[in-house]
Amino acid sequence: MPSPTRRERLRAETLDEIKAVALRQLREVGAAQLSLRTVATDLGMSPAGLYRYFDNRDALLTTLITDSFDRLGDALEQARDADPDADVADRLLAALAAYRRWAVEHPQEFGLIYGTPVPGYAAPPGGPTSTATRRVGGALAPLFVEAWQEGRLRLPDDVAPDPALARYAAELHPGLPTAAAAAILGAWTRLHGLVILEAFGHLRWLRNETSDLAEQQLRLLLAEIGLSPASAPR
Amino acid sequence: MPSPTRRERLRAETLDEIKAVALRQLREVGAAQLSLRTVATDLGMSPAGLYRYFDNRDALLTTLITDSFDRLGDALEQARDADPDADVADRLLAALAAYRRWAVEHPQEFGLIYGTPVPGYAAPPGGPTSTATRRVGGALAPLFVEAWQEGRLRLPDDVAPDPALARYAAELHPGLPTAAAAAILGAWTRLHGLVILEAFGHLRWLRNETSDLAEQQLRLLLAEIGLSPASAPR
DNA sequence: CACTTTAGCGAGCAGTGTTCGCAATGTAAA
DNA sequence: TTTACATTGCGAACACTGCTCGCTAAAGTG
Numbered sequence: 001m002p003s004p005t006r007r008e009r010l011r012a013e014t015l016d017e018i019k020a021v022a023l024r025q026l027r028e029v030g031a032a033q034l035s036l037r038t039v040a041t042d043l044g045m046s047p048a049g050l051y052r053y054f055d056n057r058d059a060l061l062t063t064l065i066t067d068s069f070d071r072l073g074d075a076l077e078q079a080r081d082a083d084p085d086a087d088v089a090d091r092l093l094a095a096l097a098a099y100r101r102w103a104v105e106h107p108q109e110f111g112l113i114y115g116t117p118v119p120g121y122a123a124p125p126g127g128p129t130s131t132a133t134r135r136v137g138g139a140l141a142p143l144f145v146e147a148w149q150e151g152r153l154r155l156p157d158d159v160a161p162d163p164a165l166a167r168y169a170a171e172l173h174p175g176l177p178t179a180a181a182a183a184i185l186g187a188w189t190r191l192h193g194l195v196i197l198e199a200f201g202h203l204r205w206l207r208n209e210t211s212d213l214a215e216q217q218l219r220l221l222l223a224e225i226g227l228s229p230a231s232a233p234r
Numbered sequence: 235m236p237s238p239t240r241r242e243r244l245r246a247e248t249l250d251e252i253k254a255v256a257l258r259q260l261r262e263v264g265a266a267q268l269s270l271r272t273v274a275t276d277l278g279m280s281p282a283g284l285y286r287y288f289d290n291r292d293a294l295l296t297t298l299i300t301d302s303f304d305r306l307g308d309a310l311e312q313a314r315d316a317d318p319d320a321d322v323a324d325r326l327l328a329a330l331a332a333y334r335r336w337a338v339e340h341p342q343e344f345g346l347i348y349g350t351p352v353p354g355y356a357a358p359p360g361g362p363t364s365t366a367t368r369r370v371g372g373a374l375a376p377l378f379v380e381a382w383q384e385g386r387l388r389l390p391d392d393v394a395p396d397p398a399l400a401r402y403a404a405e406l407h408p409g410l411p412t413a414a415a416a417a418i419l420g421a422w423t424r425l426h427g428l429v430i431l432e433a434f435g436h437l438r439w440l441r442n443e444t445s446d447l448a449e450q451q452l453r454l455l456l457a458e459i460g461l462s463p464a465s466a467p468r
Numbered sequence: 469c470a471c472t473t474t475a476g477c478g479a480g481c482a483g484t485g486t487t488c489g490c491a492a493t494g495t496a497a498a
Numbered sequence: 499t500t501t502a503c504a505t506t507g508c509g510a511a512c513a514c515t516g517c518t519c520g521c522t523a524a525a526g527t528g
Contacts, residue, residue, distance in 0.1 A: 269515070270516065
């Protein structure tokens, strides 16, 4: 690690500052309304100066995306590992609840990550967003695998052989049956559907403090794959 | 029905024309990039002229939203009622597959409906978007209720009493148990999660023609609530 | 026919992302 | 220390956006 020159240090600092201000503004007004000019004036900078740090607005948003993925991943891992000796089902419930919690508490960032994609854009396969995505999956998947290793993951019958699913199973763990991958994918999609509907306000017609309902749904989700957590999380 | 005056007819025509052009542009470039000026020039109109028909850009987008909801609702109802004598499970699978199909084939409109919400905005309770939302739910719910009436809906155990869920159950059908509402909600969230992940490109790492995988997931989804469709749909 | 309502337009305003050339400063070599 | 270069930031400007205003001309109404 070469000692960073003074210029490099300053550059890193202002870069962090830009990201901090942009994140604050993202949380206040959302990604669509995030304005480079406002970010610049908040920093006491000219709009043009920002372009020394980001090629364009999309580049700034991209780093906000990867940073958000990282924070979500942190939250998941922390919840997952908070009580390493607990039963897998309980750790899973904690992780799923953390996913929901993070989304509800950071709706703008969650929207930035999982919301409407920009039409032409496809994340470059090896790019930073792709690896960041995998991290979120990687935080949850090991718990499912662990449950399977303990013989507690209820597998669905009649899972048609699917090459993509089989490859996914092999990636998760050597020897993991395709049916387990199907179950994990099912749990993940159900979790995501519940959370995104709530975070985006589409469950508001159930006028209720949806927390209870969400947690109940998470428990049912786990029960369906044979895992019944005992304790109340958090 | 009073015979529409000539002016009213012309107005309705250009209004339809505006919506058609805007929809075309939405599909091409997405909601974020939809420009009033481009819509206007496409119509051979001045930008200012559009304001005789829509208060502002958001108003235009709002009608695009409600129209999209309507088209999605149409697609669901059509798929649901295509073969009225078929088994409930098969009709359900057809409806769920139609939901997915519409989303994948109309990603921009699906994104407009279920994508990132604009921060400040909350749909007015009695407003057009609210009623349009209910229509989509109303297209699917009766099938679940029908399955329950036939005693074929597998209900989850240990559903904690929840007032919001109980009210929802009562709205769906008098006498419907809360556990059934929980199961329906679970199926709906899982369906939505699967579809939104696919439509927004978050399942692309399963590089595969995801159609097979999606249909398999839909079948598993139904199997989990005790409904196993026999035939292959479409 | 006179009178009112409506449709549409051109000009213009405030705001946006972005580019360009210029000045000032930090860094390193002669 | 002096010279050369690289980096940082800025002001001005461009093209674009949504939107407002006042005007004209046409359509409808008594």
